[in-house]
Amino acid sequence: MSEFIIDENFEIFYLDEGFGPPIYSEPVSDEILNKFKTKLPNQLLEYWKVFGFSGWGNGLFWLVNPEEYQDVLDAWLENIETPPHEEYFVIARSAFGDLDIWGTIHGHCFTISSTMNQIFPSMEEMNIGEEDLLLRIFISSQEKRFLDIKDFKNKSLFDRAVKKYGELTKNEMFGFEPALVLGGEAKIENVRKLPIISHLQLLASLDTPRMMLDIGKYVDEQGLE
Template identity: 45%
Template sequence: MIKMLDDKFAYFYQKKAFGPAVDVRPVSEHTLSKYRGKLPNKLLEYWEAYGFAGYGRGIFWMTDPDEYTDVVEAWLERTRFSDADNYYVIGRSAFGELMLWGTRSGPSITIQCPWGMIFPADKSRWMNEGKQDFLISTWIAGLNHDGLDQTDEAEAPLFERAHKLLGHLAPDEMYGFVPALAMGGPCRISNLQKVKAVEHLMLLAKLAEPEVMRDIVKDLKDQGLWK
């Protein structure tokens, strides 16, 4: 049994059954030093203790941001976020949902790559209060299998079936729809393949203009209806 750094990670790992970790890759001191001051200390503590790894048999991956630099640029270059902050991918799902951390804006962007959707989230209150570590620990504790899964046309979850049919994902792989949903491909188990994650996400970024969804919380704050 691995040592739990805090109750939030224990909740994620044990209570939510994301453990044990798979395909663990130790994080070098060079990488830790590179991201000090850019990413929260709490995240770097997780990296140092647990490495970059898959959880929940690969439905979620704690990622090396270096591997997704080009992916972030490709998805954000045509949006208002392009020059707004420095963003890093800190996690992804088996189906290509990317979770981004902004140096100034925190966990403020989620990209649903298969659907070409960008979901912004206003975390300014906590960032302004210096609660970066709080945001990381609550982010990891808030992950759940259902939210990371993908559903097919009949709203049936796909991960368990994909894992059984296609096998375990390597750290650089994901389950991708072929043909892509953006090209009119159906959202069915029969159209899923194991693909190289970075290459597939770069391809998806080129297929269509990403749709930036509304941040409802920010809208309410702008209207003075949310504090």
Template identity: 40%
Template sequence: MDEAFSIFLEEFGSPIESREVPPSSIQRYQGILPNQLLTYWREHGWCGYGEGIFWMVNPQDYDGVVESWLESTKFANSDKYHVIARSAFGDLYLWGETSGASLKITSILSRYSVHQSIYTGDRMDAGVRAFMVSKRVDTNDYGDLFKPAKKKLAPLHPDEMYGFTPAIMLGGADKLENLEKVKIVEHLIFLSQLTTLNPFDLPEL
């Protein structure tokens, strides 16, 4: 195990719901995603960390999600993006084939943030290590609701997230009593259809 992943595990702890990554998936993303990420897949699988607050995922499961969120945005044609990780509340970490770890979508708020990674080109493997080291438990929580939600609703499975019902973008309140366990792909596509994806820092008018 390399140092970057060791640091990540010190922050998040042991994995849960680990699934072995089939050779076909490794082959599918060879030359598309960095070799270092594929190595992590081989060694650790797709699984949850921090009791399910953060998940490493199969990007193929989220292809429709990416398309639904990014169509009609400036990102649709700027790069080819793949979801490589997500949070318990549907934060999506997207990897650009040319831009690296450059885009994050906070789905429950329909907001995005961009980061100009220095790890592009032949530095993509270093970018994966930097991505893992930079992750924190608290920044994957939402309003300190993860532990209460897990206690109330039970731990998440790989295909689930905690979602607000009604959705915040429909006027719902971001309170514990409004959280439910929902199927993540279906819920993410639903959220993508509610409103336009906007940046976190909107320019002043």
């Protein structure tokens, strides 16, 4: 591991927040690295070189291959108005199918909550040269309590789901049957281990997702800082 990789932000993620070590690591080819070197932060590609496409926190958080999620992302954004001239890529996902989206202009600009059919925007334009810093901040800001889902009794579901079904693989997620957007309840009895790509496609097809308030933009517009 090079010093460039193990930066202060990654130490927070790995040690302080307890996401390390990874439970899975898939080497990233030079072809994929070359494809994304002008589209995604160099810092992310450096993480890929060392850790690969990888699962962290016992499978609660995953750094993913954007190619594998492009059709899913297109389905979720199909009926959403987005800024022109920007490319979007899924760079990470949670055990429950939340997707973190990186834009070539706005950086980490969307979080898609697939279980709740909601998109949370953060459309602050990046300054030239701050891509790596913003990516490191994204990594160090991960917290297990925000990636988990709580049941109707306000108790976390992830650890119980792992105990019931075993660790997730790169192609699996924990979902709900029936889906929460169809009136299903968030309880362990309704959790299933599901193929992630097909299930995310299914959830995207159920209804147009709701675009939520861009908190940062609202604060700026209201002069609340």
